[in-house]
Amino acid sequence: ETGVTQTPRHLVMGMTNKKSLKCEQHLGHNAMYWYKQSAKKPLELMFVYNFKEQTENNSVPSRFSPECPNSSHLFLHLHTLQPEDSALYLCASSQELGSGDYEQYFGPGTRLTVT
Amino acid sequence: GENVEQHPSTLSVQEGDSAVIKCTYSDSASNYFPWYKQELGKRPQLIIDIRSNVGEKKDQRIAVTLNKTAKHFSLHITETQPEDSAVYFCAEGGVLDTGRRALTFGSGTRLQVQP
Numbered sequence: 001e002t003g004v005t006q007t008p009r010h011l012v013m014g015m016t017n018k019k020s021l022k023c024e025q026h027l028g029h030n031a032m033y034w035y036k037q038s039a040k041k042p043l044e045l046m047f048v049y050n051f052k053e054q055t056e057n058n059s060v061p062s063r064f065s066p067e068c069p070n071s072s073h074l075f076l077h078l079h080t081l082q083p084e085d086s087a088l089y090l091c092a093s094s095q096e097l098g099s100g101d102y103e104q105y106f107g108p109g110t111r112l113t114v115t
Numbered sequence: 116g117e118n119v120e121q122h123p124s125t126l127s128v129q130e131g132d133s134a135v136i137k138c139t140y141s142d143s144a145s146n147y148f149p150w151y152k153q154e155l156g157k158r159p160q161l162i163i164d165i166r167s168n169v170g171e172k173k174d175q176r177i178a179v180t181l182n183k184t185a186k187h188f189s190l191h192i193t194e195t196q197p198e199d200s201a202v203y204f205c206a207e208g209g210v211l212d213t214g215r216r217a218l219t220f221g222s223g224t225r226l227q228v229q230p
Contacts, residue, residue: 033217041222042220042222043220043223045217090158090159102147102208104218106159106160107158
């Protein structure tokens with residue numbers, strides 16, 4: 001599959017579970033992002049990685065832990081989540097050119113339900 | 116800090132009519148303004164973008180206008196078709212509070228084109 005892929009596509013977890021979301025981009029981009037999409041905040045930026053370095057943590061609770069081992073892979077580790085964390089988690093990538101104009105390519109998302 | 120307001124939140128038009136969605140932003144340093152379309156159950160995808168050195172850009176039935184003085188930009192869809200039904204997000208490429216560059220998205224507009 002080309003572009004940006006995410007696994008799993010659906011995840012149901014209890015509040016005491018630990019799980020991880022995976023994102024992979026096949027576009028040769030140098031920046032990757034995690035977004036949370038819910039009815040309350042349609043596209044809420046969580047984390048930004050540029051050249052594997054985390055450049056942004058948008059006041060996200062510590063129960064969400066990102067990991068970017070290389071420029072093609074991005075993980076979101078989840079532990080002790082709350083029901084209000086149920087949402088669609090979207091990964092995106094872009095090629096940052098330093099000028100601020102960069103198209104973001106989104107993955108299909110992981111639909112997370114916390115019970 | 117960055118802030119993007121988008122209106123209306125929902126919009127219903129008859130097939131063949133025009134649709135206009137408006138966004139305002141606060142960061143005068145912003146220089147990139149993309150629009151994304153998200154169909155039901157699918158990922159957001161870029162449909163058109165505009166940079167701060169132009170005032171208008173058109174691509175077939177869609178156009179975007181930018182007024183940097185007033186800090187607002189708009190998406191115009193002419194001759195709407197049922198397949199235009201989706202959620203549309205505006206965004207600005209500017210500088211976040213941390214000094215890093217990233218896209219900030221509006222809250223989305225749900226467009227329904229009635230056949």
